[in-house]
Amino acid sequence: MAPAPITEDYYMVLGVEHTATPELVTQSYRQLALKLHPDRNTKHDATEAFQLLLNAYETLKDEGKRRKYDFIYPTIIRCSPSHISTQPSAFTEAAQIATLGRSQRKRIIRWSKEKNVFDSSIFELHKDVRRLEQEIKDLDSIVAAAVAVEAHKNSWGAWLLSLIYKKVEDTEEEQERKHRERQERKIEKDFKERRLGLKNADLKKEENLLRNEQEKVDAANLVDAEKMQALQNIIRTREQRKRQEMERIERERKAWIWKQQQQRRGRERAERPSLESISARLHKEQDERMRAKRERDLRIQKQAQE
Structure with missing residues (x-):
């Protein structure tokens, strides 16, 4: 089975x-x-x-x-x-609600701690991204300045001045140093751009994790809220039925009391004529006794006179 x-x-x-x-x-x-x-x-x-x-x-x-x-x-x-x-x-429903409430509070406290870790990590990643972007911008500014200097050297103005003043040519060593610096800046920029890409990827990953975990917590809280609402509806329904039952019992009690009162009044109305007849008979008997007594007293009085 x-x-x-x-x-x-x-x-x-x-x-x-x-x-x-x-x-x-x-x-x-x-x-x-x-x-x-x-x-x-x-x-x-x-x-x-x-x-x-x-x-x-x-x-x-x-x-x-x-x-x-x-x-x-x-x-x-x-x-x-x-x-x-x-x-x-x-x-009981109340105990289940209390259990769900405790579970929800624990979840909120735990998520608050986890969220702080996420927020701290995201903050640090944002800071690293901003720093790398600024460093890349600085390197671009240096390259732009060097390009501007070279462009100025090769401009018409520089050429006209060279006709008046002797143009100072860079030594081979100076040219090599500048070339090396350009290569180093290029390598440094490439390295920072790769790091920036990795940091942005990490930032996106952390933000997605944060969003997914938040959705899970929200969904769990929603499930608990729906359960607690269902339990509260059960409690309210039971209390309403209990109240209705008490009201029904009270109505029946009042109806029974009213019925008893009506029956008692009916009996009293039914008994009232018999009481009146008894009272009349008693009055009649009393009158007869008094008349018989007067007659007896008269006979005794006549006998005494004779």
């Missing part, structure tokens, strides 16, 4: 990141096991909750099982809003 497909987010059950190390997985399991063990957890589904925690731990601590689980993990993430509500109540 094939095993049942896994639908639980084991990373969320253990409250760890997808990139958590085996040591962190074990640490988180031990902390949760102390809280959720059936000997300490008095909820009716404590055994089921602890079994879920144990399944998550046994899967993520084993490299082979974790690799297989990670292969299907994206489908579990996409189905997360539906399976969140079916997890045991020991992992």
Whole structure:
């Protein structure tokens, strides 16, 4: 018989990141096991909750099982809003929200540190690029100045002056030195341009890495936000149903009280005529007794007179 497909987010059950190390997985399991063990957890589904925690731990601590689980993990993430509500109540929505919040805060703190490293590296690369560009610009200025001097020497003005003043020709050694300096500047410029190209490539690579990592963090935060929103919707729906149930019970209680009052009033109205008849009979009996007493008193009085 094939095993049942896994639908639980084991990373969320253990409250760890997808990139958590085996040591962190074990640490988180031990902390949760102390809280959720059936000997300490008095909820009716404590055994089921602890079994879920144990399944998550046994899967993520084993490299082979974790690799297989990670292969299907994206489908579990996409189905997360539906399976969140079916997890045991020991992992209450509030606890899951707290776990997601902690995970998000840890991710933000870690990313802040990593981003600082990226920003520092990019800043240094920008500084190197600006320095190399300035050095290449300086070399170009030197070359331009040398070219201007040579152009001036070969200009018509210089030629006319040479007719008046004797033109000073550069010695062979001076020409060789200038040639060597030109070659050295060319080599230096080529070297700096290659370095500039490498620095620009490194800068682009770092900026792409920064952008990609930022997108990953944003995507993970978005997933957590959607999960927390789904959990909050579940809480609001349950609270609304609870409130509606309480209102229904209160309405039924008031209706029952009103019905009892109406029944009592009906009985009182039904009993009122009989009470009046009893009262009339008592009055009649009392009148008869008084009349009989008067008659008796009259007879006694007549007998006394005789």
